[in-house]
Amino acid sequence: MKRLLAALDSRSRAVWWHLYCRGHADIAGMSAAAGLDSEMEVLLAIRQALNPAAEAILGEPAVEFAPCRADISTGEKIYNHWWLNPVFLPPVAGEPLVDIFETESELVLIVDPGSRPVYGNPEVTCRNGIVMIRFERSEGR
Structure with a gap:
């Protein structure tokens, strides 16, 4: 994980941490949390830096878009969010x-x-x- 974070620029790292802490987010939330000027900057961070670095270092893209997916922690259906690949999610403390x-x-x-x-x-x-x-x-x- 350290290699991945070291390979990212500051905007991509901010997007990563926002998703890492939540598991998923809408593009407006990522833009605001990362302090970016536009939602296009989030898309560029994912497409040009975050996913290519994750694929090069870990063999899989880190982030993917889903029109509808269930949040495994709440069971709630979430629409039009970006999701961190489950491989990259932190384990729940004390859970197998x-x-x-x-x-x-x-x-x-x-x-x-x-x-x-x-x-x-x-x-x-x-x-x-x-x-x-x-x-x-x-x-x-």
Whole structure:
């Protein structure tokens, strides 16, 4: 992340931090937060600096536009916002990191419990199409 921020100019870095703190924003909000004179400057920062730097350093664009998307933290539908690629979002403190992807024959779930260690073998159940995975924790936690 340090390499990405070092590669950005001040306007692109301001746009980045605004999105990093919120996950998404409308273009007017990014323009105001970054102290830019116009919304076009935000678009130029994303197109000419932020996304090319992220693709060169990390292999993926950092920011994308979506006409409608649900905010994962609130469940609210958000219209016409720019979104930080989930790869770049900060982890929620104390929450495990979870990634789910699908192949031709599998649904793969990867969980990093972070600072909350788990012990033993998982108990996996499936009811009505809902999969539940349970791990035991030590008694002190």
